[in-house]
Amino acid sequence: MTTMSDPPRADGFRVSKLINDTRYRSYTFQFIALVLLILGFGWLINNAINNPVLREAGIDFTFLQAPAGYDINQQPISYDSQDTHLRATIIGAINTLIVAFLACVTATILGVIAGVLRLSNNWIIKKLMAVYVELFRNIPVLIWIIIIFTVAANTFPPISEFRIPRDGSDPERGLLFGMFAATNQGVFIPRLDFAEQGWIIAAVALASVAGVFCWRAFARKELYEKGRELPVFWPSLLILILPVVIVNFALGSPVGIENPEMGRFRFEGGFLLRPSLISLWFALSVYTGAFIAENVRAGILAVSKGQTEAAAALGLRPGRIMSLVVLPQALRVIIPPLISQYLNITKNTSLAIAVGYMDLTGTLGGITLNQTGRALECILLLMLFYLTFSLAISAIMNIYNRSVALKER
Amino acid sequence: MSDTHAQSVAFVRRSEIPPAPPPARETGAVKWVRENLFSGAFNSIMTIVGLLIVFYLLSGLIPWILNGTWEGSDIRDCREILGNSGGGCFAVLAERWPQLLFGFQYPDYLRWRPTLAFVLLAVALPPALFAMYLPRWTLAATALYPFAAYWLIWGGTILAPVVAALGILAGYLVFKAIEKRGFVTALAAGAATAFIVWWIGGLIVGEFPRMLSIEPVPSRQMGGFMLNLILGVICVSLSIPLGIVLALGRQSRLPIVKGFCVVFIEFVRGVPLITLLFVANVVLAYFLPPDANFDLIIRVIIMITMFASAYIAEVIRGGLAALPKGQYEAADSLGLDYPQAMRLIILPQALKISIPGIVNVAVGLFKDTTLVSVISMFDLVGMIRGPILSSTDWVGVYWELWAFACLLFFVVCYGISQYSQWLERQLTTDHR
Numbered sequence: 001m002t003t004m005s006d007p008p009r010a011d012g013f014r015v016s017k018l019i020n021d022t023r024y025r026s027y028t029f030q031f032i033a034l035v036l037l038i039l040g041f042g043w044l045i046n047n048a049i050n051n052p053v054l055r056e057a058g059i060d061f062t063f064l065q066a067p068a069g070y071d072i073n074q075q076p077i078s079y080d081s082q083d084t085h086l087r088a089t090i091i092g093a094i095n096t097l098i099v100a101f102l103a104c105v106t107a108t109i110l111g112v113i114a115g116v117l118r119l120s121n122n123w124i125i126k127k128l129m130a131v132y133v134e135l136f137r138n139i140p141v142l143i144w145i146i147i148i149f150t151v152a153a154n155t156f157p158p159i160s161e162f163r164i165p166r167d168g169s170d171p172e173r174g175l176l177f178g179m180f181a182a183t184n185q186g187v188f189i190p191r192l193d194f195a196e197q198g199w200i201i202a203a204v205a206l207a208s209v210a211g212v213f214c215w216r217a218f219a220r221k222e223l224y225e226k227g228r229e230l231p232v233f234w235p236s237l238l239i240l241i242l243p244v245v246i247v248n249f250a251l252g253s254p255v256g257i258e259n260p261e262m263g264r265f266r267f268e269g270g271f272l273l274r275p276s277l278i279s280l281w282f283a284l285s286v287y288t289g290a291f292i293a294e295n296v297r298a299g300i301l302a303v304s305k306g307q308t309e310a311a312a313a314l315g316l317r318p319g320r321i322m323s324l325v326v327l328p329q330a331l332r333v334i335i336p337p338l339i340s341q342y343l344n345i346t347k348n349t350s351l352a353i354a355v356g357y358m359d360l361t362g363t364l365g366g367i368t369l370n371q372t373g374r375a376l377e378c379i380l381l382l383m384l385f386y387l388t389f390s391l392a393i394s395a396i397m398n399i400y401n402r403s404v405a406l407k408e409r
Numbered sequence: 410m411s412d413t414h415a416q417s418v419a420f421v422r423r424s425e426i427p428p429a430p431p432p433a434r435e436t437g438a439v440k441w442v443r444e445n446l447f448s449g450a451f452n453s454i455m456t457i458v459g460l461l462i463v464f465y466l467l468s469g470l471i472p473w474i475l476n477g478t479w480e481g482s483d484i485r486d487c488r489e490i491l492g493n494s495g496g497g498c499f500a501v502l503a504e505r506w507p508q509l510l511f512g513f514q515y516p517d518y519l520r521w522r523p524t525l526a527f528v529l530l531a532v533a534l535p536p537a538l539f540a541m542y543l544p545r546w547t548l549a550a551t552a553l554y555p556f557a558a559y560w561l562i563w564g565g566t567i568l569a570p571v572v573a574a575l576g577i578l579a580g581y582l583v584f585k586a587i588e589k590r591g592f593v594t595a596l597a598a599g600a601a602t603a604f605i606v607w608w609i610g611g612l613i614v615g616e617f618p619r620m621l622s623i624e625p626v627p628s629r630q631m632g633g634f635m636l637n638l639i640l641g642v643i644c645v646s647l648s649i650p651l652g653i654v655l656a657l658g659r660q661s662r663l664p665i666v667k668g669f670c671v672v673f674i675e676f677v678r679g680v681p682l683i684t685l686l687f688v689a690n691v692v693l694a695y696f697l698p699p700d701a702n703f704d705l706i707i708r709v710i711i712m713i714t715m716f717a718s719a720y721i722a723e724v725i726r727g728g729l730a731a732l733p734k735g736q737y738e739a740a741d742s743l744g745l746d747y748p749q750a751m752r753l754i755i756l757p758q759a760l761k762i763s764i765p766g767i768v769n770v771a772v773g774l775f776k777d778t779t780l781v782s783v784i785s786m787f788d789l790v791g792m793i794r795g796p797i798l799s800s801t802d803w804v805g806v807y808w809e810l811w812a813f814a815c816l817l818f819f820v821v822c823y824g825i826s827q828y829s830q831w832l833e834r835q836l837t838t839d840h841r
Contacts (some may be wrong), residue, residue: 026662026663029663029666030663030664030665030666033663033665033666033669034665037665037669044696044761047695047696047697047698047699048695048696050699050701051596051699053695054695120443120447120452120455121444121448121452121457122445122446122455122456123445123446124446124454124455124456124459124460124463125455125456125459127464128459128462134823135819137822138772138776138818138819138822138823138826139776139815139818139819139822140777140779140790140818141774141776142780142782142783143779143790143791143811143814143815143818144780146722146790146794146811147807147811150807150811154805154807163435173727216556253463255792346681347681348681349686350681350683351683351780351783353783354782354783361681361683362495365683365684365687369691374690375687375692376692376695379684379687379688379691382680382684382687383680383684386679386681386684387676387679387680390678390679390680391675391679
């Protein structure tokens with residue numbers, strides 16, 4: 001706008017400059033924007049203040065301390081209907097995180113397998129994976145959740161078929177491997193049973209994990225400094241399993257597996273995965289898995305063929321090419337969309353309300369809201385939870401992105 | 410030359426040997442099968458597993474479709490007709506399709522109107538979708554369509570959509586007339602003109618509410634797949650311009666504008682759509698004037714539009730960021746001001762880059778319209794879960810109904826994504 005030969009004239013400020021001079025115009029626009037913003041919010045808040053319903057009820061969070069009075073069918077921490085709304089809310093939040101975590105793990109596994117298989121040179125597998133991806137990507141996840149819920153709640157056999165008849169003959173159905181039973185009340189699975197000294201086992205297991213990391217670091221150091229290549233996979237597996245098994249035997253098996261067993265009327269022991277949890281978990285996994293598959297495929301395709309060929313020319317074996325050359329570059333492309341898929345899973349767990357899984361939306365946004373009528377407060381808290389969670393994950397993602405981004409110039 | 414060796418060499422071939430056909434295992438179907446299905450032990454196992462999966466799926470699916478019955482008035486009829494053939498009870502679709510498509514409250518005798526609106530869509534869409542192959546004037550059909558569709562679906566006097574259209578037309582003409590005097594001035598003048606026309610028109614409509622009127626249908630009577638389509642189309646088309654504005658705002662150097670846009674986008678992207686629908690359902694009414702008659706569908710449209718526009722803004726921001734910095738500098742060096750640079754140089758390129766992302770958001774949004782069933786609106790999912798599956802006639806007919814829902818959504822979403830891939834190829838102008 002200004003050139004060397006035409007310096008700005010220092011002739012002071014005129015009102016017309018607020019519109020015509022680019023240096024001042026931005027202030028004008030910002031001022032207008034600010035005024036509009038204040039007017040808009042003022043209008044909304046004014047309406048809220050003048051709203052008869054809201055004026056009578058006020059904004060009040062004390063309802064969180066009142067007894068909730070409703071039951072929750074999946075309780076990761078102890079709860080009964082006399083506990084407060086706050087405790088119900090916390091249980092809902094934990095349930096949200098449980099199903100989100102489970103779905104993230106399985107969606108990643110499914111997605112990576114499907115994404116790699118979609119690039120396989122086997123025609124039929126390639127097409128099957130394409131059908132899987134397109135089918136699940138193009139149909140709403142809500143429909144998948146409800147379909148799987150319907151299957152779990154209607155097509156699985158009733159518990160009565162597992163009952164041992166009076167005459168002591170074999171029941172109609174037995175447990176799969178003596179461990180699993182799929183019924184219309186949910187799927188019974190074995191449970192880890194911790195006796196008194198169980199914490200020792202847990203400590204040993206943690207120590208083993210640390211040991212694995214130490215071994216890997218040691219192997220890498222040997223390789224880089226002395227050029228000696230140590231095996232990594234089998235020793236890691238040994239370190240992971242052996243100490244736990246030995247200690248468990250030595251202490252007389254404080255940690256055992258408790259299988260579900262048929263009692264007189266229902267299963268006793270074991271762990272019950274309810275149809276609502278199964279449907280939510282499974283549907284979110286297969287749905288998001290289809291998206292992750294596309295991300296994985298794109299990531300692998302983004303590594304140019306020359307990289308693979310160059311690595312091969314250096315004499316690397318195919319496994320090494322994958323782990324040292326292709327994957328590190330592909331991961332840089334895959335990880336950011338992967339994390340946003342995890343965020344999507346977490347947000348989509350709010351669909352739990354459609355199948356009655358008691359997550360945060362089911363407790364705080366559902367029953368608590370309906371019982372107390374405190375819509376504004378409940379929804380504010382609900383949003384705050386999801387927002388905090390999402391922003392925290394995005395912050396971590398940004399840090400990660402910065403650390404793996406290509407360092408250019 | 411040719412007979413130099415005639416004495417010394419017993420035989421000289423005078424013509425080339427015709428090429429032998431390649432070995433049977435290296436040609437045609439055999440080669441293809443060897444290479445693509447049985448190239449190794451692992452691959453062969455995969456092929457067999459794959460074939461088993463396909464066989465298993467088809468062995469359930471084909472009898473279900475072929476043996477299915479389309480006749481019968483309830484589930485008991487179906488069971489009687491089907492016996493043990495494993496067929497599907499498609500009679501539920503034959504009997505309830507109007508409910509699935511239009512909801513259970515839309516008057517029976519008026520169903521021809523939304524049907525006609527969707528048939529007209531076939532005329533209105535091609536000019537926009539295939540703009541590069543059709544003459545420009547056909548776009549008029551697309552421009553007129555929203556008003557015609559509104560009139561057909563909601564009914565009422567024809568004056569309302571006509572006034573709306575006139576307002577936009579007048580605003581556009583004013584904008585064009587004084588565009589040379591600066592984009593912002595022209596935009597403000599155009600908007601003012603449109604509002605004046607709407608205001609005057611509103612008075613006229615208020616005077617003659619029955620003029621050329623067809624029977625009005627209130628919004629709460631919309632339902633079924635029609636509701637999904639209405640929500641999807643309206644929210645996507647509103648959220649694209651909003652998303653562009655938000656993306657530009659987020660890129661802007663003005664701290665207040667930028668701050669507002671960042672907070673808005675991050676907030677909306679951080680919460681699930683369902684919480685926003687709760688807001689529409691129970692909270693939004695607190696923030697609107699008590700006498701204003703916003704019904705649920707409009708509040709839902711407001712919230713879904715906000716939701717989609719934040720996502721579209723992020724997609725467009727990606728497009729803006731992907732443009733080389735030289736493009737911005739070139740626009741500056743030509744002496745273009747901000748609106749000109751954006752409209753002539755930056756946005757056309759950025760939007761082109763963003764097409765796949767925008768379409769992804771649009772498809773995702775269309776799928777998310779099913780969430781309105783959670784706040785007790787009877788869209789396709791709501792219709793199936795509510796009135797149909799809980800009726801005594803059709804209790805237990807899950808597969809047929811959900812398969813129908815899947816089919817409808819799949820056709821629309823897959824069609825949109827295929828179109829966007831085609832459009833992407835059409836718009837590729839770089840020579841790589």
